[in-house]
Amino acid sequence: MSYDRAITVFSPDGHLFQVDYAQEAVKKGSTAVGVRGKNVVVLGVEKKIVAKLQEDRTVRKICSLDDNVFMAFAGLTADARIIVNRARVECQSHRLTVEDPATVEYITRYISSIKQRYTQSNGRRPFGISSLIVGFDFDGTPHLYQTDPSGTYHAWKANAIGRSAKTVREFLEKNYKEDMESDTDTIKLAIRALLEVVQSGGKNIELAIMKRDESMKMLAQEEIEEYVTAIETEKQKKT
């Protein structure tokens, strides 16, 4: 196909092949799942296997953008770093200009605009990442947004990106309940969704939560194991 050479060229049937191929790059990243509860937002990711001599803490899929917003990505690591850096700067710029923290929608729109620009520029390729952006606005509303390499963004109640995203999304569709009051239920849903696709259980999961008016908290491995044990007990009770 000759229409996939340059990003700025449409194919006769209206495709931008480079954008489609960028979506394939996203599928090569490990799974990330986001769930929006009533009082808490949760992001869970499948931990990547690191080499023996590599520092574990420098391989992070979940990054905070500001005190009220954080995100997880799937796809090309280096592209994600650029997006995260620019978003962080924009969050501070917004605070200084407007004297208010940026809303989740604002920063999502900013990230998506950068991504879209790279689908319309000469000689540049699109960003090979999708991201899940979660947080609370200053009025206390929780949000979850998903962006993709084409520069589109949408709000979701729960979503997954990366490898096996389809399987996880189907699980979420079956098990998501509207207005989950309990924080524990929201966290458990994210963990259960990840356990569908993550090999070897809880030790390969990383989880970050944010409650209203609190900053982001990464759950410790022991806490995650506790949730996993509780989930397994519930499963056994059902069968």
Add this chain to the structure above:
Amino acid sequence: MATFFGEVLSVYSRAVEEDDEDLDDENEDEQIHRAIEEKREVHIAWCPEVAQSLEGKLQCSELIIAVGTNAAGFLSAYVLNTESWDAVGHASLWNERSRGSSRQSIAPLPGEPACLFYRHRDNPAVLVCQSTCYIAEDQLFQWTEKVFGCLQKRGLSVMVLSDSPVAEYKTPDYLYGSAVPFLRSLKSSASKSQALCPALEQPNILTGLPAAVLSHCQVHQIPAVLYQCYTDVISPDSITMETYKPALLCLSKLVKLEPCLSADVLRKFAIITEAQSNLYT
């Protein structure tokens, strides 16, 4: 011809063959061609026991060829993992992408791209070939002729397992991520067995060593079946290797196989590349 200044120049006419000067050039050309041919020759080296029995041809009822790292990895994990296989030979060749000829008589080191032959101890009529080195187009015919030249044609049946990137799979439908990796088969007309997966659809074609082997089998009416695995991963990967499992059904009739292989053994072949790739998170 006479020039304006009165000199006479001897001009070569292409209509007439002038033997004297051209002979040297031809010799030089011939020498260069011969040197290149020698360099690119395919050498099959068998171990002493097999070389002896090659006075006649090698008795072989089943030849299994794996082309590519995932196919070779699958055979290493599921078939060659049991103790009952002996390394009986290797093919060495040189081309721009496979520079192995410096060690013709010595077997290639483990982990190096190579073309190795194994024979089952209890059933010496079963031969396995793992080919992970690149064989250039001009060497494919030689390879095929030399290898099949050592085998007795009667009663021979061939199975080829081959890797291919899914980007080269042409289909009018959109391939969803969950469908990859998948198998497609191709058979020679002499093959009467049922293939265990759908046949390769047009306009997809085979290239390289699998194509050379299958063509040879078709021409010489040897029953042959090929399983091509289309995968989206460029490095050895345990999920891709597992896709070849249906081929085990045919093989298990001949040789004892590792029954339920643990995923750990498969991952042993794949884990090195996984940890080192920081490109995707």
